[in-house]
Each structure stands twice: as structure tokens, then as C-alpha cells.
Amino acid sequence: MFVSIIVPNYNHAPYLAERIDSILAQTHQQFELILLDDCSTDDSRAVLERYRHHPRVNQVVFNTENSGTTFKQWAKGIELAQYEWIWLAESDDWCEPTLLETLIAGITPATCIAFCMSVAIKGNDILYVNQSKFLHQTLRGLDFVRERMLRITAISNASQAIFRKEVYYKIDKSFTTYKFSGDYLFWMLVAQHGEVYIAGKYLNYFRKHDKDVTSPSLKNGQAYREYLRIMRTVQDHAIISDEERVRLLILKFNELLWDNRVEELYRKEISALYHADLGNQLFSTRTYQLMGKRSYAKVLLHRLFSTKQ
Incomplete structure (x- = not known):
């Protein structure tokens, strides 16, 4: 089984060599490597050029203008890929040598996604890990989304997963318009087209640092804004009902009310x-039960003051 591995990079020069070397060291060697750079302003180009003539590297592509979102780079890489399976290996992560071998071992003709567990790292600290109760598990796509994606995001990092390329052409491409949460929507849509294989092994390392997109997106509340759009989209695709969408939005709103990472100005805008x-x-009554007394009081106060204005 051949895999097209796409590394979409933007300003991750300090991490690129470790990322690419961990790919080239895979025990499963049937792959092509596509290296993309989204008009980086650091030394990324020089690092990528060192790998141009490696026998596993099929293409090295440098953008002349920044695309504005990594998800457009995903789409570009997928279009360039020539093999049946795709691995979006983010440029600041790294992995164990057996990642591909392990995931491929669990694939059947019905599989559309296969993923392993991931460890989030900042410096020498482990921030959090994905967890699975089983060493191996296969779920129907819709069941996977409802059980593992709506409240707890099982695929928190693209580098931990591979997917079947043909499914990409069947899904809504609106994920490319997101700045932060396009991957969340992407995996939920892809999962609708088959089964999801879950490997309980910790094989992927998700690097958190000052240059990642998560911190600013939490500070300005972008993640909460995009969640509204995503829930509408997954409802339109009959993945959830309108009642379930409302329940999830209430729970997400409750998170926003107590999320100290979001600046107060943005919190007010997003609350509206x-x-x-x-x-x-x-x-x-349902909202009161879901949120609890303190959060519900905040909701009432917002309504009171917005009405007076």
C-alpha cells in the first residue's frame, strides 16, 4: 500500500528537519513525500531544499504568496498526491518509525480514516494525550463522529491520521475557508464515507509552541466563532439534528463564558x-440544566444589558 505524505509548512524551520527525518525513518517505506511551503519568512526554504533530491521526495513546492490558511495547503497537497492514502504530516510535529506500519495494518476496504494516539508536547512537558480504551478498534463513521468528535475531539492533530484520497472528492470543501478549525470539520465529513480504524498506540507527537495557530485563535475567540459555522454545516449534512446542534452550542457557549484565554472584548462579541x-x-429549563446556575446568570445578565443598550 502506497501513501502520499504531505508536509505543509509555514515558518517552522527549527522543527522541519526532525519532522522530515521522522517520516523518512518509517518502517513502511512505500510512500512519496510532498513538501510544501506557504511563503515562509524564516529559513524554511533552505531546510526544505536539503531534501529535494532525496529518493522519497517527489515534489518541493514554494508558494509565491501566503495562502492565509493551512487548509488551502492541505487541498493543494492532496491534489498533487498520486497515491490512494494521504498523510498530512504537519511541519512542526514528529512521530515514531512505526506510525505508518501500524495504521496500514488496520485498514480494510471499508476504512476511510485510520489514526493513532497523539501526545501534545511543549518543550519537555507533556500537556495532554489522546486516549483509547482499546489497542485496536473500528467504528462506523457516523458512530465515530457522534461518540468521539462532538464533545471530545479524538483527532486533535492531523499528523496522527491517514485517510483515503478518493473520499476527499466527496466532501464539502468549505473546510479550506477556516483559519483554525478546518481540520475539525474535515475529519467529521471524511468519516461519513466509511469506517474509522483507531490504534491505541502513542505514535505521534504534537508540538505546541509560540508559533502555532492555537494560542492566538483562543485569545481572539476564533475557535468559538468557527464552531458556530461548523455545527451548522454538520447539521446540514445530517450528521446531527437541530436539537443536538442547539445542545452542543449551549455547552460550547458555557465553555466560552469561563475561558480566561479569551480577551474580554472578544468574549462579548462572540457571546452576542x-x-x-x-x-x-x-x-x-434545558439551558439552565446544561449550564448550571452561575453560567445561566451570566446569560441573563448579557440579555439584560444588551436590551438596555
Whole structure:
């Protein structure tokens, strides 16, 4: 089984060599490597050029203008890929040599996604890990999304997963318009086209650092804004009902109310968006039960002051 491995890079020069070397060291060697750079301003180009003539490297592509989002780079790489399976190996992560071998071993003709467990690292600290109760597990795609993606994101990092290329041409491409959460939508849509194989082994390392996109997206609340759009999209694709969408938005809004990472100005702006989307559904016994007394009081105060204005 051949795999197309795509490394979409932007300003990750300090991590690129470790990323690429961990790919080239895979025990499963039937792959092509496609290296992309989104107009980096650091030394990324020089690092990537060192690998241009490696026998496993098929293409090295440098953008002349920044695309604005890594998810457009995903799409570009997928279009360039020539093999049936795709691995989006993010440029600041690294992995164990047996990642591909392990995932491929669990694939059947019905599999659309295969992924392993991931460890989030910052410096020498382990921040968090994905967890699985089983060493091996296969779920129907819709069941996987409902059980493992709606509240707890099982695929928290693209580098931990591979997917079947043909499925990409069957899904909504709106994920490329997101700045932060396009991957969350992407995996939920892909999962609808088959089964998901889950390997319980910890084989991927997800690097957190000052140049990643997560911190600024939490500070300005972008993740909460995009969640509104994503829930509408997954409802439109009949993955969840309108009732389930409302429940999830209420729970997400509750997170926003207590998320100290979001600056207060942005919190107020985003709160208004959730109020507008949910309307009177926010002022119900169900919302009180989901949020609890303290959060519900905040919701009432927001309505009170916004009405006075």
C-alpha cells in the first residue's frame, strides 16, 4: 500500500528537519513525500531544499504568496498526491518509525480514516494525550463522529491520521475557508464515507509552541466563532439534528463564558453571536440544566444589558 505524505509548512524551520527525518525513518517505506511551503519568512526554504533530491521526495513546492490558511495547503497537497492514502504530516510535529506500519495494518476496504494516539508536547512537558480504551478498534463513521468528535475531539492533530484520497472528492470543501478549525470539520465529513480504524498506540507527537495557530485563535475567540459555522454545516449534512446542534452550542457557549484565554472584548462579541444564533432557546429549563446556575446568570445578565443598550 502506497501513501502520499504531505508536509505543509509555514515558518517552522527549527522543527522541519526532525519532522522530515521522522517520516523518512518509517518502517513502511512505500510512500512519496510532498513538501510544501506557504511563503515562509524564516529559513524554511533552505531546510526544505536539503531534501529535494532525496529518493522519497517527489515534489518541493514554494508558494509565491501566503495562502492565509493551512487548509488551502492541505487541498493543494492532496491534489498533487498520486497515491490512494494521504498523510498530512504537519511541519512542526514528529512521530515514531512505526506510525505508518501500524495504521496500514488496520485498514480494510471499508476504512476511510485510520489514526493513532497523539501526545501534545511543549518543550519537555507533556500537556495532554489522546486516549483509547482499546489497542485496536473500528467504528462506523457516523458512530465515530457522534461518540468521539462532538464533545471530545479524538483527532486533535492531523499528523496522527491517514485517510483515503478518493473520499476527499466527496466532501464539502468549505473546510479550506477556516483559519483554525478546518481540520475539525474535515475529519467529521471524511468519516461519513466509511469506517474509522483507531490504534491505541502513542505514535505521534504534537508540538505546541509560540508559533502555532492555537494560542492566538483562543485569545481572539476564533475557535468559538468557527464552531458556530461548523455545527451548522454538520447539521446540514445530517450528521446531527437541530436539537443536538442547539445542545452542543449551549455547552460550547458555557465553555466560552469561563475561558480566561479569551480577551474580554472578544468574549462579548462572540457571546452576542451565540445569543443571536440560539435566541430564546438560551432562556429555557434545558439551558439552565446544561449550564448550571452561575453560567445561566451570566446569560441573563448579557440579555439584560444588551436590551438596555
